[in-house]
Amino acid sequence: MKHNFSSFARRACATLAAGGMAVLSGCSSSAPLFLPDGRATTLVQCPAGSDLCSQQATASCGGAFDVVRQSTESGTLNLIYACRAK
Template sequence: MKNGLFWGIGLLVLAGCSSAPPLFTADGRPTMQVSCNGGGDWSECERRAKVACGDGGYDELTRSIKSDQQTLYLACRRSATTY
């Protein structure tokens, strides 16, 4: 029982340490990152970004490649009715 409690508390502490505050664009839109393995082809990251943002689309902020991991940083566009 003590061992399980110890591990549970430890996981909660680690979870709190690994989360970062959300970042926002200058116009207040939250940003997100989409990661994928593509070997130079960005189509999988772009597909995931389209799914995440829906019909409104997204604005690409930057791309990065580290080892075999590709990351696309983006902000979803707002629909015309939210302005």
């Protein structure tokens, strides 16, 4: 039963994220979503007001990245980004 709920939760989270709704913290294990140009997106969360999310995205991409969406909720910055082509 636990496996079925987990599978359902992953599908529900992917559907919500694809629909443009806020990404839920329980969705962190879902597969990355892709932009129309084929680039994978990544979600990072950090304390609002800090630049930790940007630092993490820069490190992960090895440089420049594009912000796909960002929001702040309950003191947490949610940043969805995609690395720029090299």
